[in-house]
Amino acid sequence: MSTEIQEMPEQGEIILATVTKVMDHGAYVTLDEYDDIQGFLHISEIAPGWIRSVSRFVKDGEKKVLLVKKVKSNDIDLSLKQVSKDQKKQKLKEVKKYEKGKTLLENLQEKTKLTDEEIEKIEDKMYTQFDSVYDGFMEIARNGISIITDLKLTKKITTALEEICSKIKLPSVEIRGIMEITNNKSNGVEIIKKTLLDIIKKDSTMDITYLGAPKYRISITSENFKSAEKSLKPIIEEIKTDIEKKKGLFKFTREDSKKTREN
Numbered sequence: 001m002s003t004e005i006q007e008m009p010e011q012g013e014i015i016l017a018t019v020t021k022v023m024d025h026g027a028y029v030t031l032d033e034y035d036d037i038q039g040f041l042h043i044s045e046i047a048p049g050w051i052r053s054v055s056r057f058v059k060d061g062e063k064k065v066l067l068v069k070k071v072k073s074n075d076i077d078l079s080l081k082q083v084s085k086d087q088k089k090q091k092l093k094e095v096k097k098y099e100k101g102k103t104l105l106e107n108l109q110e111k112t113k114l115t116d117e118e119i120e121k122i123e124d125k126m127y128t129q130f131d132s133v134y135d136g137f138m139e140i141a142r143n144g145i146s147i148i149t150d151l152k153l154t155k156k157i158t159t160a161l162e163e164i165c166s167k168i169k170l171p172s173v174e175i176r177g178i179m180e181i182t183n184n185k186s187n188g189v190e191i192i193k194k195t196l197l198d199i200i201k202k203d204s205t206m207d208i209t210y211l212g213a214p215k216y217r218i219s220i221t222s223e224n225f226k227s228a229e230k231s232l233k234p235i236i237e238e239i240k241t242d243i244e245k246k247k248g249l250f251k252f253t254r255e256d257s258k259k260t261r262e263n
Helices: 085-112 116-129 133-143 145-151 155-168 187-200 225-245
Strands: 015-022 026-031 035-043 063-072 076-079 172-182 208-214 214-220 251-254 256-263
Touching: 015 085, 035 155, 063 085, 076 208, 085 133, 085 145, 085 155, 116 133, 116 145, 133 145, 133 155, 145 155, 172 225, 187 208, 187 225, 214 225, 225 251
Parallel strands: 035 076
Antiparallel strands: 015 026, 015 063, 026 035, 063 076, 172 214, 172 251, 172 256, 208 214
16 A cells, blocks of 8 residues: 655745635644645734734635745645745735636647546646746747747647647737827928838837827837837837937827737
């Protein structure tokens, strides 16, 4: 008779847990990523300072991002107050990615009729090349099925993956700004128009909208803010240089950026 060893979290690890029982001196929780094993969150680790009521900070059924303070035998001591905002944000992002990856694998299994064991093997292969299954699907959607050639998957699986990834709407962001452009020459409007049209032809991720003289809105769409900013800066410089070279005036004001869609 074999006894399965229960996997335990490590000291210092950031975990996601569900509150199961709130008491005067703390709360019991189950660790979502460790087969719901139990841990304890003492009142002194809930928030800085003196706490009048534990239930003000944690409630039954609530999800919390916690720090593993100590693991001894089957006792797991946890902390809420020692988790920073960045750690909480990062953990929730990881959990969200995991859940999305799980859904995509379920979709793959449905299309291919693979067994649970076969899907697990594909999941393991994905982790050899990507940080998460979700990242793997996103990269296939972005760059094509050829990027996973080294995983040596069957034609049936790659065909199904291609079909699923072709329907994924890639996350993107948009950064925008207002350009105020004037040129007092008799053909000034034509000069401005030609400059802007020449720029648009160079980049399909960019859009320029006329708002009424002398204002034009320019927007760039990209997969993240960093790459969008990198694209926008030289474009603005090029427009500014060309307009001023032709004796015009140029002013640029940034607007709020935004996520255009979330997969």
